[in-house]
Amino acid sequence: MGISSVGTLQAPLAEAQPFVGAEPLADRIETDVAGSALTPDGVRASYVSFSDPLPLSSGPRPAECDRLGYLRFRSLQGPDDPAEANSVFVTMPGYVEGAGAVEPMARNIVRTADLGGQHVEVWVLDRRSNCLEDHRGLLAAQATRDPNSAADYYTKGAPLDGATYAGERPATDTEFLRTVGLKQTLNDQFAVMRQLPPAYRKTQVMCGGHSLGGLTTGAFANWDFDGTPGHEQCAGYFVLDSRMDVTGADPLRLAGLVGDILPAGIAGTLQPANDLLPFLPATQPLFTSVASMLTAAHIxxxxxxxxxxxxxxxxxxxxxxxxxxxxxxxxxxxxxxxxxxxxxxxxxxxxxxxxxxxxxxxxxxxxxxxxxxxxxxxxxxxxxxxxxxxxxxxxxxxxxxxxxxxxxxxxxxxxxxxxxxxxxxxxxxxxxxxxxxxxxxxxxxxxANPVADGFEWYFPTRLLTEILAANTGDRNGDLAKLRYDVTPTSKVIYLDGGDSGFSGGLDSLGRTSVVTGTRVVAEGYNHLDVIAASWHQNKGGPEVISDSLIDFLNNQVLRSAVTE
Known part of the structure; x- marks a missing residue:
């Protein structure tokens, strides 16, 4: 949730309190998302946030960056307490993706479960760096229904509420991103999941992600949270056009190079670069322009x-x-x-x-x-x-x-x-x-959702370099927390885009665990279609991603939990 995003949220929901059997979270606030909360598909969307300050070692940062948040999707007919749902799908967005990117898939999952008489929830994590985004332009477009108001603010200097777009945030606001790598991202995910009772997490929660979020999910499963194994927090996993692991990969192959010239501690070697460039530089004009185009195409x-x-x-x-x-x-x-x-x-x-x-x-x-x-x-x-x-x-x-x-x-x-x-x-x-x-x-x-849009404007470079390092075998520094190797034996469904090539490309980099999981190929789907495909498909029949996920949940995860 970025600057002024709160303007699109309705009054807090009555049930915005810690759930029974879960660890209480500080200052938990849940609010319906205006414009998408109550839609004809029977799915309710809300934004949940709570206080979760970064360590003092992270340095100065805006106050809003000491909160975590996620989009919550559930059936209008379902229970208020997520621990009473049949399952919760905890979802990590992909590279430079915000939580809003996954909304279409999240709605499809909830609807598919409803058709079978079940109630599931989908939680899409809004990574911490999204706190830095200025959503005033998106808010104005939603409020006025003017397709050009976002672009006027972001690219033409038009004032909104007495403020003009300042462009890229100053270094004093962004330097903390140099500390937001794999460890902090996984700790943030675990903080969100602790709302649910431990027994529920182990038997009914599905953990997954899209693109880079798939590799992040693999790291979560194998992470040691100070004596608590990550793989005991999830009953099953779903990987969206990605893989959970790429053992023996060489990042130099990403550039078409080959060679055994990488240092053993690649994450530490690259950290000075992350310190210098804690987020992708000079991308704000592009992100704000595309966000403005998305808003205009919608309105x-x-x-x-x-x-x-x-x-x-x-x-x-x-x-x-x-x-x-x-x-x-x-x-x-x-x-x-x-x-x-x-x-x-x-x-x-x-x-x-x-x-x-x-x-x-x-x-x-x-x-x-x-x-x-x-x-x-x-x-x-x-x-x-x-x-x-x-x-x-x-x-x-x-x-x-x-x-x-x-x-x-x-x-x-x-x-x-x-x-x-x-x-x-x-x-x-x-x-x-x-x-x-x-x-x-x-x-x-x-x-273009101004509460949680589809982009991550300030994607932390450390997260990318540490995920790449982890898949080369680096276990130095923070990556020493990767103490398990449970991916090959876990209950995993891989959902690949038939027209994508991204997941197959990861297979070509090294050894992956796709052969030990369930694999579904969605014909005609590109990389973003896997999280954005419509409920109604030209081929007829159910939407393949959501249908496959609910089928896997029932036949491979929940049924197994009952018999174990």
């Missing part, structure tokens, strides 16, 4: 975008814009097509940025439909139709670009793609209804 999807032509001129944002719009390397170098003059609707602008036939980076793709104008094949940054490369980061999809001079570019939502598929001007089919699985409007609403 006014068919209106002409004024955000795309006015993107910030910083190097990272402009490079990202060129990467998704350029047809070839020459276009990229020349900055063509000119997004200042080409008209896109708000939904088409979002599709240009994130759709799986436009976004070049595999971990940022979602299948939300296609352009409604003629398109041609792209050869930038990878040849058209190139197989997935570099752990699913590049290639793997057919990338297209709207034809020049084809008028204003609009968007065809995922459930309106022609039955025969969408074709380039050369006649090649680049997408079909079966590979379009996510509703653009629902995706935009969830990721």
């Amino acid at each position: 006014a999807p068919d209106a002409t975008s004024t955000i795309l032509p006015g993107l910030p001129t910083d190097l990272i944002t402009q490079a990202a814009a060129r990467a998704v719009s350029a047809r070839d390397y020459l276009d990229f170098a020349l900055g063509q097509p000119d997004l200042h003059t080409r008209q896109f609707t708000n939904s088409a602008a979002l599709g240009l940025l994130l759709d799986d036939n436009s976004m070049p980076l595999g971990y940022g793709r979602v299948s939300i439909g296609t352009f409604d104008t003629p398109v041609e094949a792209k050869s930038f940054p990878a040849p058209y139709g190139m197989p997935s490369q570099l752990i699913g980061i590049f290639g793997g999809n057919k990338f297209v670009s709207p034809m020049p001079a084809s008028g204003r570019v609009g968007w065809t939502n995922y459930d309106r793609v022609p039955a025969v598929g969408a074709r380039t001007i050369a006649g090649d089919t680049y997408t079909t209804p079966g590979s379009e699985v996510t509703d653009l409007g629902d995706f935009a609403r969830a990721w």
Whole structure:
């Protein structure tokens, strides 16, 4: 929850007290999330926060960063006490993901359980660094229903409530992030879970995560919480387009290099870099611009975008814009097509940025439909139709670009793609209804949620380097807490995106435990679809991620707990 996010929360719920049999948490507050709390799907969304100060050694930080929070999803017909639910799914978001990113999947899980007469909850952790985000622009857009108010605040200097956007937080506010690595992140997760009685955690809680959150989940299971094993806090695990472990991996392979030249204590070796850059630098213009585009696509999807032509001129944002719009390397170098003059609707602008036939980076793709104008094949940054490369980061999809001079570019939502598929001007089919699985409007609403949005604007670099170090075998310093090796024998379900390539890429880096778990491949799903797919699917039948999770819960976890 960032600056002023409290403005979108309703009055605290009456049951916002420590639950029976659980450890009491200091100053626990639970509030319904305005705009998404009571929806026709029968799922209630609320935000829970409590006081959990960082150690004194973390140094100075804003007061709001001494609180933890998470999004809580549950059935309107379910119990108030989560320990009376059939299960709680504790979910860790992925790389640079905020809790809002997982909202569509969370709702689907609750609905699927309801259909079977069960009540489950989904808790999506809002990592501590999200305390630094300034959500005033997102709040204003939600309150006024003005699709441009967020961008006006973040990129044009428009004041809100007497304040103007200050850009990146000063070093005095962010230096504490150098201490927020794997240990602090896992301690934060455990602090959230301690609301539930120990016996309940061991027999009914599902622990899991998406992308980087899958590897974090593996670390949680193998972590020693001062004599309390992490694997005794979860009855089962779910891993979303990722893996729980990559034994023997060499991070240099991420860059296509090979060699045994890494120091034994890689985490400690990289810590000076984390101290210098405690979060991803110079990314605020990009994050705020995309957040503004998400808001506009949610509020006014068919209106002409004024955000795309006015993107910030910083190097990272402009490079990202060129990467998704350029047809070839020459276009990229020349900055063509000119997004200042080409008209896109708000939904088409979002599709240009994130759709799986436009976004070049595999971990940022979602299948939300296609352009409604003629398109041609792209050869930038990878040849058209190139197989997935570099752990699913590049290639793997057919990338297209709207034809020049084809008028204003609009968007065809995922459930309106022609039955025969969408074709380039050369006649090649680049997408079909079966590979379009996510509703653009629902995706935009969830990721632009001003209480807990879909991005982590200040992702701590230490968390990334320590997860990579842990999977090379580093057990020095804080990583000495990784004392167990229970992943191969745990009850785990791996849910992979069929069009992703990310999880398969992790398999290629080293030895993983996927062969000892249950694996489900969601055909047509890209990396973000695994957490964002819609309840209604073009192929008919149930949504595969939520359906598989509830089936695994009942047949592999709860049934086993009864017989053990």
